[in-house]
Amino acid sequence: MQPNLKSTLLDEVQQLFHRHGVRALSEDQIITSLSISPATFYEMFQDKNDLVDQAARHDLERQKREHAAMFAKAGSPVERILLLLQHGIKELRNIPGTLYSEIQQDHPQTWAMMLDHLATYSYPQIHNLLNDGILQKQFRSDINIELVTKIILEQVNLLLNADIFPPSRYNLSEVFRSIYLYYIRGICTDEGFKLVAAHFSKA
Known part of the structure; x- marks a missing residue:
């Protein structure tokens, strides 16, 4: 098997x-849509649950690479956090509003992996950006970094809670913007706020 086949x-x-959601697609429909044989499918994936898990892991690795590319172009912690926010909004716009709730309900192992990703990747990433921002006088020095990091991550769970923000009623990207952009502005110093304004003037 070609090494790039699974990645493709x-x-x-x-x-x-992203087009159909997870729940609506059966294994047979997925195999047909991918134009591969059942033998090829089951050589790489145990079943649909394993496919969902591998696809989620693969996508998280993609996001890590994109974060690294973004950070290479941005020097300040404030701008890096804003780029993360914009990246998150872009990601949300490209997926059905019910995707995360379907994974949470139907594929708990994958959901647990995604939560672990938040704890082991997203938490240190945000924590370090906040700390760097304080050192560079872009974020207020009186913020509790541990608490603010946890609040930012818990806001992810809030945003993805379909009971609080049902996708049929709320646009997830707008919820994302309303939760995060105002919060980030609130923890900025005057210098940090100027960077925020400059960033959006270039957008």
């Missing part, structure tokens, strides 16, 4: 999930 298929699967 996982990219294609992610696009299928």
Whole structure:
């Protein structure tokens, strides 16, 4: 099997999930949409649950690479956090509003992996950006970094809670913007706020 075949298929699967959601697609429908044989499918994936898990892991690795590319272009912690926010909004615009709730309900192992990603990747990332921002006098020195980091991450759970923000009623990207952009402005110093304003003037 070609080493890039699985990667290509996982990219294609992610696009299928973004168009149709996870729940609506059966294994047979996925196999047909990927134009592969059942034998090829089961050589790489145990079942649909395993496919969902591998696709989610593959997508998180993609996001890590994109974060690294973004950070290479941005020097200040404030701008890096804003780029993360914009990246998150872009990601949300490309997926069905019910995707996360379907994974949470139907694929708890994958959901647990995604929460672990938040704890082991997103938490240190945000914590370090906040700390750097304080050292560079872009974020207020009186903020509790541990608490603010936890609040930012808990706001992710709030945003993705379909009971609080049902996708049929709320646009997730707008919820994302309303939760985060005002919060980040609130923890900025005057210098940090100027960077925020300059960033949006270039957008």
